[in-house]
Amino acid sequence: MSWRDHAECRGADRELFYPNPGEKGKADQARAICRSCKVRQECLEWAYSVNDQYGILGGFTAGQRNHLRQAS
Template sequence: MMQGRDWHEKAKCLNADPDMFYPMPNDWKTIVEAKLICASCPVSAECLEQALDGGEQYGIWGGLDPEERRTLLRRKRQRMRME
């Protein structure tokens, strides 16, 4: 993983319309388009990590929407309790 914020320069979404990554909840077409960009992005892990660390509540980050990120965090917390 890249340190700091240098990863932004390598993001596939760098020149994309930022609104694409903040779609309305039922705008499935835009959601899928945003996630496709993330799927081929070399820094999607760094993007997701920033969203999780920063508590991002909106938007597509690292290929995950807000509900998917909440689920990921819940599972992570459950695993930590079991260890």
């Protein structure tokens, strides 16, 4: 079993997590789902490992993840 099996976003609309620029409503919905996700840390580490530059993963946009990485 993988951490993905415990993802809160399983079955959710994928477009929420890959919104087009300006689709703040979708991004907000995705972040709300991530907030209650039990595998948020694993997801965040995966996003860094593949250098994802598009999705809302681990509850953060790519820009936020890049900022966090530079700050650590």
